[in-house]
Amino acid sequence: xxxxxxxxxxxxxxxxxxxxxxNVVFPDTAQNEARFWRNLIEGxxxxxxxxxxxxxALCLAVxxxxxxxxxxxxxxxxxxxxxFVSGAIRWIIVLAxxxxxxxxxxxxxxxxxx
Numbered sequence: 001x002x003x004x005x006x007x008x009x010x011x012x013x014x015x016x017x018x019x020x021x022x023n024v025v026f027p028d029t030a031q032n033e034a035r036f037w038r039n040l041i042e043g044x045x046x047x048x049x050x051x052x053x054x055x056x057a058l059c060l061a062v063x064x065x066x067x068x069x070x071x072x073x074x075x076x077x078x079x080x081x082x083x084f085v086s087g088a089i090r091w092i093i094v095l096a097x098x099x100x101x102x103x104x105x106x107x108x109x110x111x112x113x114x
Contacts, residue, residue: 027109066091 001009020032039045040055047055069087 019028020035040047066087069090
């Protein structure tokens with residue numbers, strides 16, 4: 001590998017690192033977060049004990065919130081199909097609104113690129 005190729009490779013690496021550090025605007029933040037979750041799922045890098053515990057705590061918090069929404073935060077607490085459907089409808093509405101927002105954002109970005 002020539003010195004020029006090494007220099008070009010190093011400059012490309014530096015640009016990539018710089019791009020990953022920018023979290024000023026929403027698209028950069030979303031891209032960095034997507035990269036984080038993709039790397040986490042693919043398991044390219046081993047997690048430290050603290051990172052693994054943090055992810056477990058995050059999952060536990062999400063599961064707790066979901067269970068609370070389904071079974072406790074309702075007019076008649078307890079395990080029943082009515083509570084399950086009520087909680088599911090709330091989550092479907094929230095996720096649908098989030099999906100509409102993401103779709104609108106994607107379409108607006110697509111129009112800007114043209």
